[in-house]
Amino acid sequence: MTTSELVGTDERAVVAALRESVRGAVIGHGDPGYDEARRVWNGLIDRRPAVIARCAGTADVVEAVRVARAHRPVVSVRGGGHQVAGTAVCDDGMVIDLSGMRGVHVDPAARTVRAQAGATWADVDRATQLFGLVTPGGEVSRTGIAGFTLGGGMGVLQRRYGLACDNLRSIEIVTADGAVRTASRQEHPDLFWAARGGGRGLGVVTSFEFDLHRLGPVVRKALVFYPYDQARSVACGWRDLTAQLPDSVSPELVLWSVPADPAIPAALHGAPVVIVAGVYAGDPADAGPVLAPLAELGTPLMQAGGELRYAEMQQAVDPAFPDGGRYFFKSHFLRELTDDAIDALLACDARRPTPQSLVVLRTLGGAVDRVGPGESAYPHRGARYNLSIDAGWTDPALDDTAIGWARSSWDALRGHATGGVYVNFAGLDAETGRDTVYGGSAGRLDEIQAAYDPDGLFAAAARRP
Incomplete structure (x- = not known):
């Protein structure tokens, strides 16, 4: 059955089967709340699924997978957050929606946290910071933990504690046969390997267990604005x-x-700037000598860092990425940042189409590279930097201009990059090939997906970077 074939009688049969077996809401065409249920954070995405199964728990996920096996619609899986490319929602098929599954449980003695797949990093931080504990998360608190972690998960603590996927202890996953499995280093280690950086298309991950580290509730951050x-x-x-x-x-x-931002002088609002930032992953009392050089790279316009609560820091830029804005992100990995690369980067930034658009350089290495290249599916160990080209805008009339800027900038910088692309910043559906996103992990990922999903129930999700 193709995407366009889940209509009429088949669509009604799927909706009826879901309503008979799923405890959570089942929303189809014409139902109240359908447009709200299909809407995602990125206003660029406007897809119309045949049915949305808002699962209340793992049992609902099992039933949704069972119905999908019987009727074979295209299936997409939605977590709790951004997912820039919008592949969490499909046209004409079934969305297995986990956004209502947001439970978080912390074991402070074991220094672990288990969070359901609909949780955001705000949910996780709120629970873990009660105990002065943290696991590396995203830089925007409304980001969902699921897609972020399954794609690797870069953040402000990565050189000290690694990527989000490096801190995984286990996952609970419903595979295509409807079985509920725990994957860890001891159980189903092949699934666990794949989930750490290559986890799309394996099944429906319903919860994540992470290691925790001592940090917070107060941290020290450098945030320096240069002309x-x-x-x-x-x-x-x-x-x-x-x-x-x-x-x-x-x-x-x-x-x-x-x-x-009300905290920034109004005279600076809208001015192009260079922002240098860093969070000290340790005792704030020790941060001064480490962070001080970040404010000595020129003559700052202003400094907005200092001591603040970790959870507040993680929420600080949320307003800059509002729900319903239009977004398109592309990325490169770089082994070095040459003078020529900097010049090329600045030339691209000079064409930045909107004030909401930005270019971000993140520093890698450290704990990211202390994970061996074959220990997880994440293939980009050894790169020194990640470069993210983030187009943001609100007017649909600017779609071509904004997306064109990001794509042309990405093309202009290819000669300075490794050739790898971060899956969470990979453009839109099928825009970037699997080999580019998953590198040397692609072949093994294909084998694992074939073993756990031989009939291709989640094939559409597996094909999407």
């Missing part, structure tokens, strides 16, 4: 500094326009 006319010298200095800083900080450099 845009210092961009090249600041970028070169930042590059040189990143080679010297310890793993307790994961520095970032952002080319952006100052957001209309």
Whole structure:
């Protein structure tokens, strides 16, 4: 059955079967709330699934998979957050929606947290910070834990504690046969390997268990705004500094326009700037000498860092990425940041189409590279930087301009990159090939997906980067 064939009698049969077996809401065409249920964070995405099964728990997921096996619609799986490319929602098929499954349980003695797949990083941080514990999460608190972790999961603590997927202890997953499995280093280690960086298309992951680390509730952060006319010298200095800083900080450099934040002087709102940031992953009392050089790369316009609560820090940029905005992200990995690469980057940024668009350089290495290249499906160990080209806008009339800028910038920077692409910043459906996203892991991922889903129930999800 193709995507377009789940209509009429077949659609009604699927909806009826789900309503008979799923405790959560089942929403089809014409039902109240359908447009809201199909809406995702990225306003660029406008897909119309045949049915949305809002699962209340793992048992509902099992029933949804059973119905999908019987009727064979195209299936997509939705977690709790952003998922820039919008592949959580499909046209004409079935959405297995986990966004209502947001339970979080912390075991402070074991230093672990188990969170359901609909949880966001705000949900996880709220629970873990009660005990002064943290697992590396996203940089926007409304990001969902599921897609973020399954794709690797970069964040502000990565050089100290690794990627989100590096902190996984186990997952609960419903595979295509409807079985509920726990995957860990001891049980179904092949599934566990795949879930750490290549987990799309394996089944429906219903919960994640993470290791926790001592950090918070108060941390120290450097946040320095430099004038845009210092961009090249600041970028070169930042590059040189990143080679010297310890793993307790994961520095970032952002080319952006100052957001209309009440904490920032109104005279700066909208001005193009260079932002240098870093969070100290340790005792705030020890942070000063480590973070101080980030404010010595030029003459700052202002500094907005200092001590703050970790959970508040993680929420600070949420307003800059509102629900319903239009977004398109592309990325590269770089082994080095040469002067020529910086010049090319600045040339691309000079064409930035909207104030909401930005370019981000994140520093890798440290704990990210202490995971062996074959220990997980995440294939981009060894890169020194990740470059993210993030188009953001609100007016649909700017779709072609904004997307075109991100794509042309990505093309212009290919010669400075490794050839790998971060799956969570890979553009839209099928825009980036699996070999580019998964590198040397692609072949083994195909084998594992074939073993657990021989009939291709989740084939559409597996094909989408």
